[in-house]
Amino acid sequence: MADLLTLSRAARLVGITRGELQQRIRRDELDTFEGKVSVSDLLRAFPEARLEDDSSLERVNRIKSAATPEKEPKYELPSAEVLAERVNILSHELTAARAELAGYGDLMDALSERLALLEQAAGGEERGRLQELSGWLAAEVARRPREPRRNAALLAKATFLRMLAAQVEVIPSGHEFFVEGNVSILDAGLRSGLALKYGCTSGSCGSCKARVVTGRVLKVRDHEYLLSEREREMGYVLMCSYTAVTDVMIEADEAKGEEDISRQHIETVIRRVDRPREDLVVLYLRTPATQRLRFLPGQSATLELPSGTRGSLPLACCPCDSQNLEFHIHRGSSSALARGFFDHDLVTGGHVAVTGPEGDALEDRGAGSPMLFIAYERGFSALKGFIENAISADDAERFHLIWISTTPHGRYMDNLCRAWSDALENFAYAPLVVAAPLAGDEGRHALEEALGQVEDMESWEAYVAGPQVLAEVVTPLLQARGVTPERLQIRLDEEKDAGAGA
Numbered sequence: 129m130a131d132l133l134t135l136s137r138a139a140r141l142v143g144i145t146r147g148e149l150q151q152r153i154r155r156d157e158l159d160t161f162e163g164k165v166s167v168s169d170l171l172r173a174f175p176e177a178r179l180e181d182d183s184s185l186e187r188v189n190r191i192k193s194a195a196t197p198e199k200e201p202k203y204e205l206p207s208a209e210v211l212a213e214r215v216n217i218l219s220h221e222l223t224a225a226r227a228e229l230a231g232y233g234d235l236m237d238a239l240s241e242r243l244a245l246l247e248q249a250a251g252g253e254e255r256g257r258l259q260e261l262s263g264w265l266a267a268e269v270a271r272r273p274r275e276p277r278r279n280a281a282l283l284a285k286a287t288f289l290r291m292l293a294a295q296v297e298v299i300p301s302g303h304e305f306f307v308e309g310n311v312s313i314l315d316a317g318l319r320s321g322l323a324l325k326y327g328c329t330s331g332s333c334g335s336c337k338a339r340v341v342t343g344r345v346l347k348v349r350d351h352e353y354l355l356s357e358r359e360r361e362m363g364y365v366l367m368c369s370y371t372a373v374t375d376v377m378i379e380a381d382e383a384k385g386e387e388d389i390s391r392q393h394i395e396t397v398i399r400r401v402d403r404p405r406e407d408l409v410v411l412y413l414r415t416p417a418t419q420r421l422r423f424l425p426g427q428s429a430t431l432e433l434p435s436g437t438r439g440s441l442p443l444a445c446c447p448c449d450s451q452n453l454e455f456h457i458h459r460g461s462s463s464a465l466a467r468g469f470f471d472h473d474l475v476t477g478g479h480v481a482v483t484g485p486e487g488d489a490l491e492d493r494g495a496g497s498p499m500l501f502i503a504y505e506r507g508f509s510a511l512k513g514f515i516e517n518a519i520s521a522d523d524a525e526r527f528h529l530i531w532i533s534t535t536p537h538g539r540y541m542d543n544l545c546r547a548w549s550d551a552l553e554n555f556a557y558a559p560l561v562v563a564a565p566l567a568g569d570e571g572r573h574a575l576e577e578a579l580g581q582v583e584d585m586e587s588w589e590a591y592v593a594g595p596q597v598l599a600e601v602v603t604p605l606l607q608a609r610g611v612t613p614e615r616l617q618i619r620l621d622e623e624k625d626a627g628a629g630a
């Protein structure tokens with residue numbers, strides 16, 4: 129069937145996330161054929177889809193910028209070379225489609241003539257049945273143009289999107305992402321939350337080698353690493369040096385767990401130091417362009433200051449932007465590293481050595497299931513990168529974030545959470561002030577009430593980060609609502625928060 133669209137493309141066309149589309153499919157509001165949807169079914173499920181404007185594209189860009197808010201949302205246009213290739217390919221497809229359509233037109237004419245001849249030759253009941261068939265055929269042909277006009281508008285928009293961005297399907301995982309502009313396949317995949325294998329990102333190490341199974345790619349940068357003759361014949365390319373011209377399928381390695389990523393040691397530069405509160409430093413580091421930190425969401429890294437003071441902190445950033453690292457340092461922490469940060473004047477341009485990644489990653493075990501995040505005060509830093517990665521991956525049906533603090537001040541990135549909620553229809557943010565101890569009746573009741581806002585919790589994946597007492601209080605509450613232990617992942621602060629105790 130020519131008018132089948134992948135879920136990623138279909139979601140893009142009607143301006144929703146892939147997770148939202150999957151939700152509609154699960155509710156049987158939309159049929160799929162081998163993981164794809166037809167144009168007609170898509171229009172029936174989304175009759176309000178506006179095909180004449182770019183609002184869906186704008187929304188896609190809003191989603192991207194919500195995941196990595198420091199980047200300006202903008203369309204990246206392909207180069208003239210890529211565009212010319214795409215126009216060439218699409219014009220061939222158009223010519224073939226026209227020829228096929230003309231063939232169907234001829235077939236319809238021939239069919240009508242044959243029916244007319246049969247009618248003349250037949251008599252009695254048979255003639256009546258043939259007349260009925262001819263009448264039905266004529267009525268169907270007359271009725272068709274109305275719906276196809278809308279189908280054609282959607283297909284035209286799909287074609288326009290194909291000019292702007294090519295889709296990549298990765299095997300064996302089945303992950304999909306779009307490549308816009310002249311961005312390399314590697315960068316586009318990382319931005320979309322995939323844990324693709326890479327090293328230098330500049331064409332010299334060969335780690336990002338992948339096999340192009342179908343589709344056309346184009347070299348966008350020269351690379352030092354030489355692929356063997358045999359590898360080239362088999363279709364291998366370096367993902368960091370090639371972009372996708374057409375929709376492509378590639379066979380590529382993706383990290384499945386911590387064991388697939390080796391430990392790295394990187395000298396970074398302080399890009400920015402924010403002090404949103406007197407007792408908090410948000411540190412932004414930049415790695416060299418050719419030595420980014422490869423890690424999985426939820427992992428940590430060890431920082432070492434020039435004085436030799438070192439300590440481990442959660443990576444509070446998305447692996448999709450692994451050149452820009454973020455750490456949250458709280459004065460309340462007893463670690464030598466925290467004291468080092470507050471006792472010394474850290475300035476932009478200073479050096480910090482980063483070794484990592486380390487620790488367990490947080491996993492998306494739900495394959496598109498809705499995600500519930502519960503953070504207590506600074507526990508947010510352990511979840512932030514995972515949330516950003518999940519937004520980039522665009523797989524989850526819904527997100528619900530409960531950020532608990534003893535005062536509104538405790539939610540030190542409140543604006544960021546509100547921005548996620550504003551940009552994404554499927555992201556709910558529920559800030560919660562609990563001044564009383566969590567283990568007391570008042571604290572437990574407040575948490576129970578907040579969880580009561582989440583429906584059908586047995587289908588959710590839950591991620592909790594904060595002090596031990598939060599884990600002790602929230603675990604039975606979640607289990608009572610049907611969240612099984614396999615669907616619950618907990619990150620503990622390295623020490624108790626003063627305000628959270630019983």
Ligand code: FES
Nearest residue numbers: 327328329334368
């Ligand atoms: S990441 Fe090193 S060659 Fe591509």
